[in-house]
Amino acid sequence: MTRDLTRLTLAAARDGLLAKRFSARELAAAHIAAVEQARALNAYLVETPDLALKAAEDSDARLARGDARPLEGLPLGVKDLYCTNGVRTTAASRILEGFVPNYESTVTAQLWRDGALMLGKLNLDEFAMGSSNETSAFGPVVSPWRRRKNGAFDDARIVPGGSSGGSAAAVAAHLCLGATATDTGGSIRQPAAFTGTVGIKPTYGRCSRWGVVAFASSLDQAGPITRDVRDAAIMLRSMAGHDPKDTTSVDLPVPDYEKSVGASVRGKKIGIPKEYRVDGMAAEIDALWTQGIEWLRAAGAEIVDISLPNTRHALPAYYIVAPAEASSNLARYDGVRYGLRKPGKDIVGMYENTRAAGFGAEVRRRVMIGAYVLSAGYYDAYYVRAQRIRTLIKRDFDIAFHAGVDAILTPATPSPAFAIGEKGAADPVEMYLNDVFTVTVNMAGLPGLVVPGGMSSDGLPLGLQLIGRPFEEETLFALGAAVEQAAPKIELPDAWWAS
């Protein structure tokens, strides 16, 4: 019987390759087989087995001569928002169908520089706009998790969250060792919470945005989704760093984040914001939060109550700022330079027909809202006002950190995952409320880490969020590891999706 190499963590696979317990080719082949058997989950939009095997051979040669790079031979999935040289990149949108970039995003280029290899491109909400992966033009992703009712699984197909739903599902189902993701309002952290995985949105500017399809440029940030905190630390070290091609990327040294995993959290001051105790929050979410507080207290952290009074304005303000930036960023999809083109009676008709055919309902809605809040007569009332409120939101955090708080603990989501089709059909705002705990972090540019904390009464994962000071991801990894250590291990159902 062969060992199942897909059960390893990224760190264990790295160590196993270095110890020559198996080859990079065997590791890649095990993952390629798992990906092929899991098509029912619709996590991968493009599979690149040949590229993976070829890279694995190069890795084996390097390993043989003792020349391994930090991620040598480790198979990863890439959210299909990252441009990959020679490999179709669609942002899960019809408007980019058939787009093959001839350049590589900085973040993925850094992962390949460090020896990792790509298994394929992962599904997402169209242009990363969504919280359930249901807005993808190529169909929803199905979570490997299932709801349990009266001791048995029910057959409802559960969403993996979004927008990085393919990344989260693939990592949870062992279809890669780790995946790249992006987070504009919670798109790394909410799917991580829904799938029992770990996700970190680093500080704005920590990772280059160059070559990542833009949604809302002042909020977008790249980060990893992995199966444990150590793996996230390992991946982020390779993904982060200054890039002259992104003027908002920050020129600060990248720490060896893995060293923070297991570091003492004794004496760390953890803020508990009372405004996150929202109306209608599930009792089990509240209980999880209380449990998380106790775990950190037991690990030696000091717990303090704090107030972030502008919290409730964050989500509405986000739904002005993000669509405004999206309407501007998505103006480039005009049927001229790449992707879809639909003829019209003149050039404007061509633009309008192309964009009507190419954008899905949620993208169209957000582009239109964005155009409205930026239009003459409404710009000050909506857009400028939202940016002023953003200043207030950031100020709340500044005050807490100035008072000595090292990190803030909150629930990751107001509820566990739901079934496909269950939310947002009648009212788009119902879906937006998923991001109520995560969006503040993007509005203030802070780092946020989500770690699994337990399970809901119907057997779905629940996550806790740690919010840190700017560029203090190391503190989050130390605290996240402490939560991970204390939390009960949650067990994924057997591979019911495998064909």
Place this chain on the structure above:
Amino acid sequence: MSVDQATVRRIAHLARIAVEDSEVEHLRGEINAILAFVEELADVDVEGVAPMTSVIPMKMKMRVDEVTDGDIAQDVVANAPEREDNFFVVPKVVE
């Protein structure tokens, strides 16, 4: 604030998205639901608060003004739905 059908058509045109007559009323409802959701912001006191321009305080980085890339016209047009030589082709815009 809420929008009427004429405004929905105007926004769609601003956004360069063709909208069928049959979609307008539905879109109006959705846009108004979102506008209702953000309405509470009108009551927030923002007197004297500067709008955010950069979430992380940083100085605009400058680089030497020199050519660092180029001579890749074929790459630039490689994904164009319609091209001729190294040009993008668009419907006629000047009579």
